[in-house]
């Protein structure tokens with residue numbers, strides 16, 4: 553599932569392919585893909601709009617249109633967007649197709665169908681509950697400490713809570729906790745002030761590196777994230793613990809362990825992470 557670095561890579565790759573292009577028409581093949589407005593209204597409203605601005609918030613892609621509206625896309629597990637030549641036919645996993653006046657078409661495909669698309673005047677309709685953007689000044693140790701204060705859930709689970717910090721998913725939560733040398737099973741409220749600072753740094757460090765390396769291309773088939781330009785990410789080459797169960801910790805050599813927390817596989821070094 554794409555996390556912040558993968559979504560950032562995605563929007564950066566799509567921006568030059570879509571900048572200034574106008575939408576001639578839309579086809580919705582699976583209406584539930586469109587979260588708002590309803591699919592019929594979506595098709596009417598988006599026709600004739602041009603792409604002018606590209607941004608990201610957490611794991612959401614934001615496509616600013618010349619009407620002032622925003623097309624918001626969340627890829628969830630297996631969603632993907634590709635700009636394709638006009639003769640590329642939609643297949644059974646194509647749920648939304650945007651015809652561009654340039655003759656190309658933007659395909660939204662999604663094997664698992666969890667991804668969602670919104671067309672909104674005001675993005676807060678979709679993003680209101682998101683916590684701070686981790687690479688911005690809005691994400692600070694003091695705010696993180698406040699958000700974790702008194703919380704009895706495992707710190708790993710709290711890092712996945714998008715209202716505490718936006719954009720972190722399973723990969724980068726495990727890597728950030730290793731960076732901070734914090735056991736993922738600790739309860740959030742038990743972290744010391746110094747540990748919260750280390751975790752804040754860890755989150756920023758692993759996400760920044762993830763973006764530099766164009767995200768993590770992991771898994772196989774539709775679960776394998778590949779940016780729209782087809783060049784795989786390389787962040788997986790630098791994972792310290794994620795999906796490295798049984799392999800030696802790069803710091804101390806003790807085998808990396810796997811446990812399940814909040815129904816998610818969690819990888820950590822039982823010696824380094826306290």
Ligand SMILES: [Zn+2]
Nearest residue numbers: 801804821824
């Ligand atoms: Zn270790």
